[in-house]
Structure formats: C-alpha cells, structure tokens
Amino acid sequence: MSTIAAFYGGKSILITGATGFLGKVLMEKLFRTSPDLKVIYILVRPKAGQTLQQRVVQILNSKLFEKVKEVCPNVHEKIRAVYADLNQNDLAISKGDMQELLSCTNIVFHCAATVRFNDHLRHAVQLNVTATQKLLLMASQMPKLEAFIHISTAFSNCNLKHIDEVIYPCPVEPKKIIDSMEWLDDAIIDEITPKLIGDQPNTYTYTKALGEMVVHQEGGNLNIAIVRPSIVGATWQEPFPGWVDNLNGPSGLIIATGKGFLRALRATPMAVADVIPVDIVVNLTLAVGWYTAVQRPKSTLIYHCTSGNLNPCYWGKMGFQVLATFEKIPFERAFRRPNADLTSNTFTTQYWNAVSHWAPAIIYDFYLRLTGRKPRMTKLMNRLLRTVSMLEYFINRSWEWSTCNTEMLMSKLSPEDQRVFNFDVRQLNWLEYIENYVLGIKKYLLKEDMAGIPKAKQHLKRLRNIHYLFNTALLLIAWRLLMARSQMARNVWFFIVSFCYKFLSYFRAPSTLKV
Numbered sequence: 380m381s382t383i384a385a386f387y388g389g390k391s392i393l394i395t396g397a398t399g400f401l402g403k404v405l406m407e408k409l410f411r412t413s414p415d416l417k418v419i420y421i422l423v424r425p426k427a428g429q430t431l432q433q434r435v436v437q438i439l440n441s442k443l444f445e446k447v448k449e450v451c452p453n454v455h456e457k458i459r460a461v462y463a464d465l466n467q468n469d470l471a472i473s474k475g476d477m478q479e480l481l482s483c484t485n486i487v488f489h490c491a492a493t494v495r496f497n498d499h500l501r502h503a504v505q506l507n508v509t510a511t512q513k514l515l516l517m518a519s520q521m522p523k524l525e526a527f528i529h530i531s532t533a534f535s536n537c538n539l540k541h542i543d544e545v546i547y548p549c550p551v552e553p554k555k556i557i558d559s560m561e562w563l564d565d566a567i568i569d570e571i572t573p574k575l576i577g578d579q580p581n582t583y584t585y586t587k588a589l590g591e592m593v594v595h596q597e598g599g600n601l602n603i604a605i606v607r608p609s610i611v612g613a614t615w616q617e618p619f620p621g622w623v624d625n626l627n628g629p630s631g632l633i634i635a636t637g638k639g640f641l642r643a644l645r646a647t648p649m650a651v652a653d654v655i656p657v658d659i660v661v662n663l664t665l666a667v668g669w670y671t672a673v674q675r676p677k678s679t680l681i682y683h684c685t686s687g688n689l690n691p692c693y694w695g696k697m698g699f700q701v702l703a704t705f706e707k708i709p710f711e712r713a714f715r716r717p718n719a720d721l722t723s724n725t726f727t728t729q730y731w732n733a734v735s736h737w738a739p740a741i742i743y744d745f746y747l748r749l750t751g752r753k754p755r756m757t758k759l760m761n762r763l764l765r766t767v768s769m770l771e772y773f774i775n776r777s778w779e780w781s782t783c784n785t786e787m788l789m790s791k792l793s794p795e796d797q798r799v800f801n802f803d804v805r806q807l808n809w810l811e812y813i814e815n816y817v818l819g820i821k822k823y824l825l826k827e828d829m830a831g832i833p834k835a836k837q838h839l840k841r842l843r844n845i846h847y848l849f850n851t852a853l854l855l856i857a858w859r860l861l862m863a864r865s866q867m868a869r870n871v872w873f874f875i876v877s878f879c880y881k882f883l884s885y886f887r888a889p890s891t892l893k894v
C-alpha cells in the first residue's frame with residue numbers, strides 16, 4: 380500500500396484552480412489513488428454561462444475522469460464546489476462556506492493563477508499576489524491544517540541563469556505593490572509596469588515571484604512548501620498518455636505548426652526545452668503535501684519540478700520530433716504542409732516571416748476576396764506572430780535549476796510510493812512523449828477523429844503538389860522576365876544550352892558507334 384495514498388485517505392482537501400489544467404489532473408490523481416479521501420473543496424467561479432455545478436459535471440464527464448469513476452463511483456459526492464472569485468477582496472466566499480472551509484480543511488493546494496504573460500499588472504497582482512495573501516490568512520485560521528502547498532513557477536526568477544531552491548528578494552516589497560495597485564489608475568500602472576518588472580520578461584513571472592515572497596513573509600507558523608514547475612506539458616503516463624486541454628506552453632505552437640500556419644520560429648535549437656509532463660508535476664506535488672504534513676520541515680522548502688538538469692531535451696530536437704510525428708499523424712485541413720525552421724538569427728526570422736508567413740497569408744486573402752469571401756488570414760497571422768513574440772523569450776535561453784530538495788524527497792519515498800507517485804523525469808523517453816503529446820493534441824484538444832488520417836494525408840499531398848506547381852510557375856515567370864531584360868542573362872542561358880547540347884552529342888557519338 381502506498382504511504383502517500385494512505386495519508387490522503389479521510390482528509391478534507393482544499394484546491395484552488397481546480398478547473399485549470401494542473402488542478403484537474405491533481406484532482407483526478409487524488410480521487411484515483413485515495414478514493415477514501417473525505418472531501419475535496421474546490422474554489423470555483425461561474426464561467427462562460429456555466430454554473431459551478433455545471434462546471435463540475437463537465438469535468439467529471441470528461442475522458443480524464445473515466446478511470447476515477449470506476450475506482451470512486453461516488454466521486455460527485457466528494458467534490459464540494461464553493462463559490463469564490465479570487466479577484467474579489469474578500470474572495471467572495473460566503474460566511475457559511477468560509478466557516479466550513481476554516482474548520483474542516485486539512486491540506487491546501489493553491490494552484491489558481493493568471494498564467495497570461497500579457498495580463499494587466501493590476502489583475503496579475505490581484506490574482507497571483509493578493510489572493511495568495513488572502514489564502515494564507517485563511518489558512519492561518521484553519522485549526523486542522525497540516526500543510527499548505529503553493530504552486531509557483533520555475534520561471535519566477537528567470538532573470539537569473541542559475542536558480543536555486545530558495546526565495547530570491549524582490550526589488551520592491553510585495554506589500555507596497557499591493558497597496559499601490561489599490562490607488563493608482565490604469566494609465567499610471569501601464570506607465571510604471573516596465574520599470575517595476577525590470578529584467579523580468581512579463582507581468583506573469585514578476586507577480587509569481589512576488590507571490591512567493593508573500594508566502595515567505597506571511598506564511599507565519601504555517602507548514603508551507605512551494606512547488607516550482609517549468610513548462611507544464613501533456614500527461615506522460617497517467618491517467619493515459621498525451622492528455623492536454625489548453626493552448627498554453629508548447630501546445631498552441633504545435634497546433635499552429637501542424638496546421639501549416641507557423642513555418643518558422645525564432646528559437647535556439649540548442650536551448651533546453653524545459654518541458655515537464657503535468658502528471659510528474661502532480662505526483663511531486665502530492666508527495667510534497669505528504670512530506671510537508673508528516674515531516675514538518677523547519678523552513679519552507681522549495682521544490683523544482685524541471686527536466687533540464689536530469690534529462691534534457693532541446694528545442695531543435697523537440698521541433699524535429701514534432702515534425703516527424705506530423706508525417707504519421709497529420710492534423711486535418713492544414714493551410715500548408717507542416718515544415719518549420721528554427722533560427723536564432725533576427726534577420727533570418729524577418730526573412731522567413733515575410734516569405735513563409737505574410738506572403739502566403741496575403742495571397743490567400745487575395746484569393747478569398749476574388750471568390751467573394753471575407754479575408755481572414757492576415758489577421759490570423761498577425762495574432763499568431765504576436766503570440767510567438769511573447770513566447771520567444773523562453774525558447775532562446777537555457778536555465779539551470781538545482782533540484783536538491785526534489786531529489787531528497789525522491790530518496791525518502793518507499794519503492795511503492797516511487798512507483799505510484801513517480802516524479803523521476805530521468806525515466807521519460809522524449810521521442811515517445813512528444814509523439815504522444817502531438818497525438819493527444821489531435822485527439823483531446825482539436826477533437827479530430829483518427830479515422831480522418833488518410834484524408835488528412837491526401838490533403839497534404841495535394842498541398843505539396845500545389846506548392847511544387849506554384850514554385851515552378853514562379854521560377855518560369857522570373858526566368859522569362861530576366862531573359863527579356865538582361866543581355867547578360869541571355870548570354871548565360873545560351874552558354875548553358877550549348878553546353879548541354881555538346882554534352883549530349885558526346886554521349887550520342889559512342890552509342891552510334893556501337894550500332
């Protein structure tokens with residue numbers, strides 16, 4: 380029997396961000412391995428016209444939860460959705476709900492965050508810093524609390540090259556930032572944002588660093604740990620390989636490449652692609668929850684959940700494998716054949732942008748106009764390239780994360796726990812993982828049927844023929860124009876033709892002799 384699974388039995392667990400990518404996998408694993416847990420409270424807001432209950436039902440009815448329903452048939456009775464909005468000052472939790480949460484919770488997993496790089500600083504501070512502060516305050520009033528696990532990101536200090544499992548000081552105190560967000564107006568915040576974030580690339584990493592500092596300063600006597608994952612990708616093994624349900628991290632760009640929109644990327648092929656499967660993050664998080672509650676370390680331990688130092692993969696290798704997978708498992712209705720160049724040179728990137736992105740988009744929009752339809756490709760390309768520019772920072776650098784605490788924790792696990800809560804990234808085979816990732820994107824994100832693969836391959840063949848035809852036509856036009864305008868081009872052409880003629884006559888002579 381797994382010690383960690385047994386630990387969560389009978390527990391009341393509070394999860395924020397349970398409707399997000401990581402939160403869903405965390406909940407799934409908890410129910411699957413500890414079906415006898417008492418209750419999982421999830422803080423949820425209504426969204427996209429769905430009530431809390433409808434959101435829960437949608438999650439439980441998804442493929443991700445199929446195994447859970449077998450091992451824990453009464454799972455719906457064990458999830459208690461609590462209305463909350465972490466953007467509100469009081470988190471918008473009702474008094475009755477608050478009372479129950481305070482008196483019953485044993486473990487808190489704080490996953491909620493805004494992960495958008497371009498979020499307004501006020502909003503990012505509200506969610507990633509102030510809400511964390513409020514949750515810590517709540518946690519300090521929970522008499523039965525055993526551990527508070529805060530999910531941060533390995534990139535919260537990405538302005539450094541080597542990052543240890545420690546909290547680094549922030550140039551401006553989080554409390555001052557929180558206060559100033561309350562009275563500064565949006566225009567002023569916009570103006571000071573670049574100065575505040577300094578050498579951080581965006582408001583996301585900046586506010587996640589502030590969030591960690593808040594945990595450090597206001598955690599008080601709580602039993603706290605911080606987990607810092609790098610780029611969270613599709614599931615590796617559990618509950619099944621390749622599950623993913625959003626465009627974050629590499630997923631969006633893999634789609635854009637597979638659909639033939641993205642044909643070049645400013646990326647450093649030899650930079651480490653520090654992707655980490657979501658099930659590894661979840662296994663480590665649950666092990667950390669157990670260890671923090673049972674061992675009660677004297678200080679707040681930080682755990683890096685990264686792949687680079689133990690089993691590195693590089694963006695070049697990843698890109699190559701993604702493209703190889705498209706040969707076997709193409710996406711449907713591609714705009715162009717998937718084929719992408721990774722280049723770290725800005726000039727080359729601009730050239731490829733003009734030739735591979737803008738030119739086809741403009742030509743296609745011209746064709747749409749001619750056929751009486753609304754042009755849309757240049758607009759789409761504009762958005763895609765803006766998105767790519769926001770991600771470029773992370774695909775042109777490498778970081779070194781020390782993983783001493785994570786390795787220490789692995790050594791504390793029994794062989795059974797190491798199997799059930801496996802977070803040993805050294806066992807991951809990247810080629811297999813990437814193939815399953817692409818397949819997962821096709822099945823679970825794009826919801827494409829595998830039966831459509833022959834048709835998709837046929838479509839790609841057609842696109843290849845159009846491509847060859849187009850290039851030949853372009854070459855002929857260029858040749859014709861050149862011949863008409865330049866004596867030099869004509870001389871070169873006559874030289875080539877007479878050379879070929881002589882070459883052929885030379886070969887014809889001996890064959891005539893034989894006869």
Ligand SMILES: CCCCCCCCCCCCCCCCCCCCCCCC(=O)SCCNC(=O)CCNC(=O)[C@H](O)C(C)(C)COP(=O)(O)OP(=O)(O)OC[C@H]1O[C@@H](n2cnc3c(N)ncnc32)[C@H](O)[C@@H]1OP(=O)(O)O
Binds near residue numbers: 609
């Ligand atoms: C041999 C060589 C071959 C080469 C082959 C190449 C193959 C390519 C495969 C390799 C891919 C490599 C990709 C690397 C990507 C690396 C990402 C690094 C991430 C670092 C993580 C830091 C750690 C974290 O903690 S971050 C948590 C995760 N957060 C994110 O990933 C970002 C979240 N998204 C955002 O911040 C925003 O959405 C943003 C800034 C991307 C765009 O914002 P904007 O306001 O402009 O628009 P939106 O309305 O949000 O979206 C517009 C449009 O874009 C779609 N979209 C959103 N996110 C992504 C995405 N990540 N990739 C692609 N597309 C995205 C979104 O759905 C919208 O589409 P619509 O159609 O308009 O709805």
Ligand SMILES: NC(=O)C1=CN([C@@H]2O[C@H](COP(=O)(O)OP(=O)(O)OC[C@H]3O[C@@H](n4cnc5c(N)ncnc54)[C@H](OP(=O)(O)O)[C@@H]3O)[C@@H](O)[C@H]2O)C=CC1
Binds near residue numbers: 422423493
């Ligand atoms: N994805 C990644 O690559 C990485 C993620 N992380 C960290 O992991 C954690 C989870 O990320 P991930 O699951 O990918 O992110 P998602 O964007 O998928 O999920 C975010 C979650 O936060 C919730 N949330 C956002 N705003 C509010 C609000 N105002 N009130 C209540 N809940 C809210 C969302 O709820 P709703 O569904 O209602 O929007 C959702 O459940 C974050 O802390 C992130 O920083 C760290 C490294 C990498």
